[in-house]
Amino acid sequence: MPASAPSPSPDTQREIDLETLLGEVALGNEAAFETIYDRLAGAIYGLVRRVVRDPAQSDEVAQEVLLEVWRSASRFDPAKGSAMSWAMTIAHRRAIDRVRSAVGERQRDQRFAAATAPTEIAEVAETVEANLDRERVRRCLETLTDIQRESMVLAYYGGYSYREVAALLHVALGTIKTRIRDGLIRLRDCMGVSL
DSSP: OOOOOOOOOOHHHHHHHHHHHHHHHHHOHHHHHHHHHHHHHHHHHHHHHHHHHHHHHHHHHHHHHHHHHHHHHOOOOTTTSSSHHHOOOOOOOHHHHHHHHHHHHHHHHHHHHHSSSSSHHHHHHHHHHHHHHHHHHHHHHTTTTTHHHHHHIIIIOOOOOHHHHHHHHOHHHHHHHHHHHHHHHHHHHHHHOOO
């Protein structure tokens, strides 16, 4: 009796079946695609999930891969590799593309947010201007007499009323009012403010 040829292993038979099925899919056979879908969907999703990590995104990419398998089945060349390798290569490339796209989108969003965020330049300018005004006021306060400066500092920086300033300095209310009025006139002139 002649020896029969050894039967292919189950993995080899499955690969041959996938290659045959891809040939059928290339011809538009929907039933063949359903079989390929059933055989490859889990493996494709698993690979994509390891790369993309997000379950919803992974599911979307896996569906795109299977659609690409349907559309490009005619480009499968068994001389270049197995059907499973071909499908998994498509899956890996799509998953990497999705990750790169997400990273690029995040970077674009960050650049856009930075470019369109209300600039703090106006705030900085206001702060600088306020600091310059404060410095000018300090310099002009130094031009006042000691009694004018003391009365004004208590009234405007200390928050005391004219009556309270007069009591603190043991001076008549009218005198305090005159000192503060004269001090304000000198400050106005020093700062170049016109009325």
